[in-house]
Amino acid sequence: MNMTRKPEWLQKRVNPREQAGMRALLGELRLNTVCQQALCPNISECFRGGQATFLILGRHCTRHCSFCNVDKSPPEPVDTGEPARVAEAVARLGLTHVVITSPTRDDLPDGGAALYAATVGAIRSVSPATRIEPLIPDFQGDRRSLAAVMTAGPDIIAHNVETVPRLYHIRSGADYGRSLDLLRTCRELAPETPVKSGIMLGMGETRDEVLRVLGDLRAAGCTYLSIGQYLAPSRNHYPVQEYIRPEIFDGLRELALDMGFSHVESGPYVRSSYHAGQYLADIPGACHKETT
Numbered sequence: 001m002n003m004t005r006k007p008e009w010l011q012k013r014v015n016p017r018e019q020a021g022m023r024a025l026l027g028e029l030r031l032n033t034v035c036q037q038a039l040c041p042n043i044s045e046c047f048r049g050g051q052a053t054f055l056i057l058g059r060h061c062t063r064h065c066s067f068c069n070v071d072k073s074p075p076e077p078v079d080t081g082e083p084a085r086v087a088e089a090v091a092r093l094g095l096t097h098v099v100i101t102s103p104t105r106d107d108l109p110d111g112g113a114a115l116y117a118a119t120v121g122a123i124r125s126v127s128p129a130t131r132i133e134p135l136i137p138d139f140q141g142d143r144r145s146l147a148a149v150m151t152a153g154p155d156i157i158a159h160n161v162e163t164v165p166r167l168y169h170i171r172s173g174a175d176y177g178r179s180l181d182l183l184r185t186c187r188e189l190a191p192e193t194p195v196k197s198g199i200m201l202g203m204g205e206t207r208d209e210v211l212r213v214l215g216d217l218r219a220a221g222c223t224y225l226s227i228g229q230y231l232a233p234s235r236n237h238y239p240v241q242e243y244i245r246p247e248i249f250d251g252l253r254e255l256a257l258d259m260g261f262s263h264v265e266s267g268p269y270v271r272s273s274y275h276a277g278q279y280l281a282d283i284p285g286a287c288h289k290e291t292t
Contacts (some may be wrong), residue, residue: 164205
């Protein structure tokens with residue numbers, strides 16, 4: 001398949017005019033979203049519906065993953081007022097499920113864990129019914145940092161392994177085993193909190209490699225899984241190796257469910273935080289409006 005042109009199933013429309021209201025709110029509150037920074041193809045759909053995934057701890061990442069569009073400039077100082085502004089946005093948007101993520105901040109002693117915990121607490125104080133899902137970095141394997149986030153009481157915790165071990169050279173500074181250990185530790189620290197992870201396809205992985213990753217994630221305690229198509233943000237990023245057909249995603253979803261995952265979102269446009277509230281749909285009181 002010609003990688004310079006997306007296939008017909010990857011032709012979602014992005015309309016800047018549909019994003020105006022959300023962009024105005026984000027500008028007013030001085031907030032960032034991964035929707036914007038990662039050039040998410042779902043941005044028009046989600047912003048139009050009043051949904052967003054908030055990016056805390058600034059817009060600059062200390063790692064240099066070749067698949068990611070988040071800026072690699074030197075990071076900004078931590079903004080201690082950010083949790084309150086995120087909470088205000090959650091309340092004003094009426095979100096009943098919100099995903100909070102960040103760039104990796106290896107420059108901070110705790111990797112930014114304290115600000116994650118503060119953000120969870122701030123949202124709880126103004127919108128106690130909102131389900132909160134931190135999508136966290138690996139904190140360089142620091143158990144104390146992870147414990148700080150888990151102690152804040154998120155409703156679900158997420159950390160993406162992104163790809164198969166053989167391709168981890170595209171994840172600068174990351175380690176597959178360390179990510180699995182983090183997921184296991186999440187389960188140890190808070191056994192009742194669902195654990196979620198995600199992978200991208202189309203980077204050159206094989207089917208057997210993907211199935212091994214799914215097995216590793218189940219063994220680490222993951223019950224929720226997202227599987228989506230990798231889309232290179234630009235020609236300067238790691239190139240797409242293959243566009244995966246929708247029926248392949250459907251088959252992987254069924255295989256993952258057979259392996260014991262409780263909920264799987266699998267499709268070309270799936271992202272970890274896209275329709276995130278659906279993962280908890282079977283839990284009493286689950287949300288009806290999700291973030292991207």
